[in-house]
Every structure is written in C-alpha cells, then in structure tokens.
Amino acid sequence: LLQLSAPLNMLGMMYREVKQAMTNLERLFGLLDERQDVQDRPGAVPLHATQPQVRFEAVRFAYDPRRQILRDVDFTIAPGATVAVVGHSGSGKSTLARLLYRFYDIDGGRITITDASGTEHDIRDYTQHSVRATIAIVPQDTVLFNDTIYYNIEYGRPGATREEVEHAARAAHIHEQIAALPDGYDTEVGERGLKLSGGEKQRVAIARALLKNPAILIFDEATSALDTRSEQAIQGELDRIALGRTTLTIAHRLSTVMGADEILVMDAGRIVERGTHLDLIARQGVYAAMWKLQQQERMEELREAAQVPQP
Numbered sequence: 069l070l071q072l073s074a075p076l077n078m079l080g081m082m083y084r085e086v087k088q089a090m091t092n093l094e095r096l097f098g099l100l101d102e103r104q105d106v107q108d109r110p111g112a113v114p115l116h117a118t119q120p121q122v123r124f125e126a127v128r129f130a131y132d133p134r135r136q137i138l139r140d141v142d143f144t145i146a147p148g149a150t151v152a153v154v155g156h157s158g159s160g161k162s163t164l165a166r167l168l169y170r171f172y173d174i175d176g177g178r179i180t181i182t183d184a185s186g187t188e189h190d191i192r193d194y195t196q197h198s199v200r201a202t203i204a205i206v207p208q209d210t211v212l213f214n215d216t217i218y219y220n221i222e223y224g225r226p227g228a229t230r231e232e233v234e235h236a237a238r239a240a241h242i243h244e245q246i247a248a249l250p251d252g253y254d255t256e257v258g259e260r261g262l263k264l265s266g267g268e269k270q271r272v273a274i275a276r277a278l279l280k281n282p283a284i285l286i287f288d289e290a291t292s293a294l295d296t297r298s299e300q301a302i303q304g305e306l307d308r309i310a311l312g313r314t315t316l317t318i319a320h321r322l323s324t325v326m327g328a329d330e331i332l333v334m335d336a337g338r339i340v341e342r343g344t345h346l347d348l349i350a351r352q353g354v355y356a357a358m359w360k361l362q363q364q365e366r367m368e369e370l371r372e373a374a375q376v377p378q379p
C-alpha cells in the first residue's frame with residue numbers, strides 16, 4: 069500500500085498543477101483577446117470620453133481583399149443615442165462592431181469618436197488600449213471561464229472592489245441568484261462547474277460590461293431564442309444600461325430595436341434603409357417585410373402554444 073501511495077500522491081499533485089496551469093492559460097487567453105494586429109500610430113493619444121459621438125464615414129472593409137464586406141457605410145450615433153443594425157445573416161452587422169472596437173483597420177473612409185472636449189478624431193489617432201477601455205461589448209455568446217462567478221464578473225474590470233462587483237451584479241439582476249447559491253460568488257462556473265442558461269450567461273456579460281462603466285456600449289444580441297419572458301427582462305435591463313451611453317445594437321429580433329433612435333437595415337455590406345421603426349414601417353420596404361414576417365412567426369408560436377391540450 070505504501071508503495072502505491074507515493075505515485076498516487078504524485079499523480080494528485082500533478083493533477084492540481086495541470087489544472088492550475090490550464091486556468092492560467094485560460095486567463096492568458098482572456099488577456100490575449102486584445103488582438104495585436106492593429107498598431108498604434110506614432111503620436112496616438114489616449115481617448116477620454118464621457119458621452120461621445122461615434123461616426124462611420126464611407127467605411128470600406130474586407131477581411132480578404134478578394135471579397136468586399138462593407139461598402140460605403142455611413143452613420144452617426146449621437147452622444148448617448150442608440151443605433152440598431154438589422155439585416156440577414158452575413159450582411160456585415162457584427163463586422164461594424166469589430167471595426168469600432170478596432171479588431172481590424174478599415175480599407176477606406178474613417179471611423180471617428182469625439183473626445184471629452186467634443187472634438188472628433190479618427191479612432192486610429194487614439195491608442196487602441198484607450199479605445200477598448202471606452203467600449204464594452206455584450207457579445208452574442210459569452211465565454212465563461214472555468215473559475216468562480218466572482219472572477220467571471222470581475223473580468224470586466226480586473227481589480228474592481230467586491231462592492232463594485234456586487235453592484236454590477238445587482239444592476240444586471242443576477243445578484244440574488246448568486247447570493248442564494250451555497251458558495252455564493254465563490255461558486256465555480258463553466259464546463260467543470262455550475263452550468264448557466266443562455267439568459268444567465270448574458271446577465272453575467274451585462275454585469276461585466278457594467279463594471280467597465282463604458283461610455284460606448286456594443287450589444288450583440290444572441291441569436292439563440294430566449295423565452296419571451298427572459299427576452300423581455302433582458303431587454304428592460306439593456307434599455308436601462310444603455311441610457312446615457314452611446315450604443316450600437318446588433319439585433320436579430322426586431323422587437324429589440326423598436327426604441328432605437330435610428331435603425332440601419334443592412335444587405336450585402338450596404339445600408340439599404342434607415343430610419344426609426346415607424347419611418348421604416350411606413351416605407352413598406354425591406355424592414356417592413358421583415359417585421360411582418362416576424363409578427364407572423366410570433367402569431368404562429370402563440371397559436372401553437374394555445375393548441376397544447378390542457379390537462
């Protein structure tokens with residue numbers, strides 16, 4: 069037995085070491101998601117912004133020079149306003165968000181953000197670090213680290229205090245749920261821990277974003293269908309956190325965009341229609357057709373739900 073226990077102890081130690089190394093690796097990858105392939109210009113200055121205006125001016129972009137993705141995209145998000153983008157899958161909606169976050173540099177035109185004095189500058193004139201610090205993204209699919217729920221929220225602003233983390237969780241309506249868990253904020257989540265639903269993950273993402281207290285918010289709506297109640301709850305939270313922040317929403321459900329200051333309809337990398345919900349309905353074009361289709365789908369769902377035999 070003694071002969072066996074030494075190698076077993078050894079194995080146990082190795083297992084812990086490997087597990088630790090993997091966690092560190094995940095943290096490292098987390099840090100590395102700040103892409104390094106765009107470079108700061110010499111003399112780039114830090115962006116300080118409170119309620120900035122964001123503008124895309126004749127923006128052209130291709131991931132691969134053989135295939136143009138965005139063509140002459142023009143729009144402005146006024147300080148604190150919300151612009152929503154809709155369009156078929158692959159029309160270039162998420163690409164707009166990636167370009168604003170400066171994952172890639174554009175091939176033509178310019179993207180500008182106003183600084184604290186209200187002066188408009190090309191985002192390439194700011195340090196990329198400061199641009200990314202100004203923007204928070206609530207992504208379609210939130211990556212949770214195999215770590216505690218606390219770590220997963222604090223990730224929005226490493227070094228935040230316990231009070232700040234809890235405050236963000238409260239604002240994202242997830243604090244009560246966390247507090248009710250036996251291990252509370254120390255509960256492990258992810259593959260090896262507690263599995264969170266799509267809606268819960270999105271709330272963690274919202275808490276992360278809130279912790280960053282960003283002047284610019286990018287919301288990439290989840291395509292996966294949340295049930296109508298979670299959808300409405302999350303929508304309410306988003307409307308609240310978007311208040312006073314310059315917001316770009318990439319929407320899949322038109323119900324999300326009704327309140328936006330402007331809606332852009334994209335098709336094959338171009339903006340083909342723009343206006344408020346009511347403008348676009350009155351226009352009876354692409355958006356109105358999409359709206360009609362979604363309304364029909366909703367009616368079908370309701371009808372199906374009504375046909376479920378009662379016990």
Ligand code: ATP
Pocket residue numbers: 131132137155156157158159160161162163164
């Ligand atoms: P969805 O509604 O499905 O999220 P989308 O409108 O957001 O779609 P984008 O993700 O912006 O579309 O993609 C626009 C086009 O660019 C697509 O044809 C896509 O295949 C292509 N694309 C996206 N990312 C890359 C990449 N990293 N490299 C090459 N092509 C890409």
